[in-house]
Amino acid sequence: MATTETMTLNMGPQHPSTHGVLRLVLELDGEVVVKVTPHIGYLHRGIEKLSEYRTYHQILPLTDRLDYLAPMSNNLGYILAVEKLMDVEVPERAETIRIIMAELTRIESHLVWIACHALDIGAMTVFIYAFRERETVMEIYELISGARMTSNFFRVGGLSQDVPDEFVKKVSDFIDVMPGYLDQYEGLLTTNPIWLKRTVGNGVISAEDAIDIGLTGPALRGSGVDWDLRRDNPYCGYEKYQFKVPTGDKCDTFDRYKVRLVEMREACKIVRQGLDKLKPGPVLADSPQVCYPPKESVYNSIEGLIHHFKIASEGFAAPEGEVYQGVEAPKGELGFYIVSDGGNKPERLRIRPPSFVNLQAIEQMSVGSMIADLVAVIGTLDIVLGEIDR
């Protein structure tokens, strides 16, 4: 008598469409997915543990390495949490540059998303184009911070240094051409029959289920929930900017694709508003207990040198208490929860990674579909393993 049984298949951790070192153990009935069990932790570096042994300034470089496709968003979330704890007032120019960089980071992260997502489901051209545009953002990163990915550019109280003169022109040129490039991608994908076949009706998750499982960011907005931290709980001066929050209604991969494309266009508009608001002024708060002194005074005066030495070796003591700061990172809500016992190091630093929580939905979104559609679900969730494993 013929019998049927399911097959267990291992996918990853070395697999091109798992976006890093994600391992999935699949139970398959033919080509249909019956069960998905994600195994994570291959990239676990213990960033939360390491943070308990470092001063507040020393933790900042670790945050670059969370979501390495959007380093400045991580920096921003952490810095805002520490500033909330220390109650530091940040100068306007620094805030504006932070927003410009955070939005460029959003564009950069979404470009990698569209590139890899399209490549995974068979559209290679977009990959090449999107990485070309990403290169410009990387150049802007390099221009202001000296590094292409591990930027480490923001500081508690402001920025590590002011931006060079060519910054404004470079950013302005980029956001002038970017909407045209987005039209190009849309021309390649939005009405492409293969793209539509692969994305429409794929990975459907209703709004209630999405909230229940904790989806945030574009993945949640694709399910029609009109919620964006930048607008609803503004931080870093986002309340002064006008932008639309796109939402989908079909709750599928195609809607999440449209949401992210509109987000990139809106990000261009926010950057333009930021450039218009950019006025000369200080980029670091005037609170010597917390901030590093300007490099000028470190090199040219003994007081500055001592000051720098004190901040670099001892850091600063934070008041006792606990704060949480959530920011709308490209992938969802990125949160930093700091518990301080009054010392110069956090008692506990908890990072709430958007990808970790979003990845949980993979089972719900892919069971019952084909194995090839599972690959599309991984792409649409837009995960980064550096952030999941920390």
Added chain:
Amino acid sequence: MAENNRAVLKLKETFAASIIDVVEFRGEVTVTVAKDAIIDVLSFLKLSLQYNLLTDLTAVDYLGKKEERFMMVYLLYSIPNKDRLRIKTAVTESECKIPTATTIWKTANWLEREVFDLFGITFEGHPDLRRILMTDDWVGHPLRKDYPLQGPDREPYKGRLS
């Protein structure tokens, strides 16, 4: 202020005996409740006060600083009211377990697995309580304060030799 917060007022009305402490710091409200009431408080907040999103669930180790060693932290968010609330409850080392919140939010599944993995707190009734970041055969719980930074059986790093 914290005392006038709508959610805090409602909580005090409904769970008067279980509310241990209400603190406001930098505009954020934290309510500490008794451990045996935690599930009732959380489901009340979700069902009656629209705290529909469990943003985060984590723990803090207060080894040697507080009588009850661990503090569970639930960070709730209400999408309709755009409002955050933090609920905390203490867990002792001798009775290192707490009822699961997966019955209220599915989000809690992996977040509780992470706390189990890194702090060693057991969640009663959890559907799939396994380690998540560390390997299955790992010994110890890395985020506990008595777990050495450099890992077990290794000399602490003493700086560069040259």
